[in-house]
Amino acid sequence: MNDPFPLSPWERRFENAVEIVPYVTLAVSLVISLASPDQPPGGIARTLGLAALALAWIAGTRALLPAAVRRRRIHVTVHFLGVLATAALLTFHDPIFVIYCISGFFLAAHFAPSRWTFAAVATTSCILYGSTLDWSQATLQLIAFYLVIIAVQTIAIGGGSIAGLKIEERQRKYRKAASDLQTAMAENADLHAQLLAQAHQAGILDERQRMAREIHDTLAQGLTGIITQLRAAQRVEDSDAHIARALTLAQDSLTEARRSVSALQPHQLEDAHLPEAMTTLARGWSESTGVDLHVEVTGDRVPLSPAIEVTLFRVAQEALTNVAKHSGATRAGLTLSYTGPVVLLDIRDNGTGIHHPNSEGFGLSSMRQRVRGVGGSLEFETTPGEGTAVSATVPAIQGDRR
Known part of the structure; x- marks a missing residue:
């Protein structure tokens, strides 16, 4: 020794x-x-x-x-x-x-x-x-x-x-x-270099995941709506309304794509808080899908931080897209609850449910990542033939009043 x-x-x-x-x-x-x-x-x-x-x-x-x-x-x-x-x-x-x-x-x-x-x-x-x-x-x-x-x-x-x-x-x-x-300084220098490299790689991965989520939540959903409207236009003689709706969806999708690249919040939240943005989202979704959607907001409304509002908005957007694509539902409900320390978002439908609930697709995985990113949790319940329910719980971190 x-x-x-x-x-x-x-x-x-x-x-x-x-x-x-x-x-x-x-x-x-x-x-x-x-x-x-x-x-x-x-x-x-x-x-x-x-x-x-x-x-x-x-x-x-x-x-x-x-x-x-x-x-x-x-x-x-x-x-x-x-x-x-x-x-x-x-x-x-x-x-x-x-x-x-x-x-x-x-x-x-x-x-x-x-x-x-x-x-x-x-x-x-x-x-x-x-x-x-x-x-x-x-x-x-x-x-x-x-x-x-x-x-x-x-x-x-x-x-x-x-x-x-x-x-x-x-x-x-x-x-x-x-x-x-x-010796410690030399080791710290090596460790610092490794951490910088890892942080760089993690940053690249986070940005890729963010872009994937944004593309999925904006372009993919917009294109789905456009295809739905164009197919409907093919089935009727008076297709002007469906074509106009498809054009509106295309313009919105292009706007959202540009905003996603710039890491901006959805345009529905630009001049309004979450309850108003949810109402606007529900109205447009119900018109394009023909599914009756009931929106309810409970508790004392408070302005939330932009990160919290964007997360809940994107979760609602993805959940409603899944309802339209997979459930075959005729009715759906969206409830936004302000309960003090946390905010709850529930989306439920009366559709066919999911026969393989353990097999998560990219949409559900994207929702979980978004909610965890702001310190919240996501629960998912489904019963074949009885519909599906998605519940997100996030901390009520307040933001500036607009």
Whole structure:
């Protein structure tokens, strides 16, 4: 599993430096010690022996062990104490090995961030100054001076080490957050492009469905009426009335086609509200079909939003067309009811009914889509030989008064 907060290049360089500092300081101290001309009898041999012991401890407890073992707190503590112990022995033997003792300050970083960092720095400082102090000549003031230095050094080095790690940890989190943000932005850009493409396709589909509904509700119904009138004209000698009616239907159909392309409302609703438009629709339908149609409006009439009025008008238009084409009815009724929060539209007939009510054609599907589009519902009931009833319920969203 990848580390969510990987080490920065600076941290990796510092960790590598901590690993090699004991070797470097030990080597420098050893070279300077051996180069000193004032060597007591057997001093070189003792120096080499103690240096070999220190080197064996560093390598044996650090370099030769697996990384998983080196990271354990108990191992870090034992390794640190061993380095300080060998440093103390070498420094009491030759003060120049105080250079090697300095590596304890670097090793204290392995305890950060915790209070043990301060303990490690303080221990290193005590050995560093204690091994170089001439205790036979020490005074109370000198000891106090060294204690103050140790305290300040402990706070400065330990606190600096912890603060550096905290700052680096915060920076790692910032880098991770910035990386996550860039990834999220890239994903959002791809998602946005996908949504735009989907919205474009959905818009095309919605427009196709709208045009299909408008063509079905206007041109198809108008052409049906024209054909009906022309057929009637063929059956009678005085056909002028039927031809005139067919011409009127053709002109209305052309007007509706133009309005559908422009996404305008039906011309019956242009200067009137829904009840008046329904009455006009019913009168024209009854005249062209010869079916007696009773229109009733109940409740307190309120001006509805154009979308609601267009929906109910188109549903009534489609339902009446179905009555004329399929039912063979002699009577029909249209009721528009204002009931406060909703408006109800009922169209019923005394025709033959539908023998396969579960098989919906485009007209009924178009009515359902229209009603659902304004947050309403459509119910359809039919019984063979007893007629058909269509009921639409839509929210009474009010519009501006004309």
